[in-house]
Amino acid sequence: MTQPYNQRTRAKLVLDSGEEFPGFLLGADPDAEIAGAVAFTTDMFGYERELCTPERDGQILVFATPQIGNVGWTGEGAGEGRTDITVGAVVIRDLSRLASNQKAQRGLDAELSAQGVTGIWGVDTRKLVRTVAAQQREGKTVRGEVVVDKQDAK
Secondary structure (H helix, E strand, C coil): CECCCCCCCEEEEEECCCCEEEEEEEECCCCCCEEEEEEEECCCCCHHHHHHCHHHCCCEEEECCCEECCCCECCCCCCCCCCCCCCCEEECCEECCECCCCCCCECHHHHHHHCCCEEEECCCHHHHHHHHHHHHHCCCCCEEEEEECHHHCC
């Protein structure tokens, strides 16, 4: 199953330090400001679980793995029937446009849109993860805001 995604609308993650990480809009177009604690995960296979777990509620979740979405959305969520996405926003390097799992109900982008969750793809997540990890080692909580360039939408 191949899913198209918006390649034209620019978006960026702006950290409370002022650092900006540009990319493109993924999932739902936000109605309001999306701000929250920035967290990252190195989980390579459990992106559905990471997105649905209650501990991630409201976080801007960065995936360190370069490509996310290759399994699609299976509806398995975090287990125990929890399939509602709890994160405030998702940040990834590259979105797989082909869901290779036979259990996939739809692509990740389509599921984000269906649940009203915004994401950014095309971000230098290696640099972002290093930045967040360095601040966390100092005991700081990193906060960020997702900013969408409404002028760029076509």
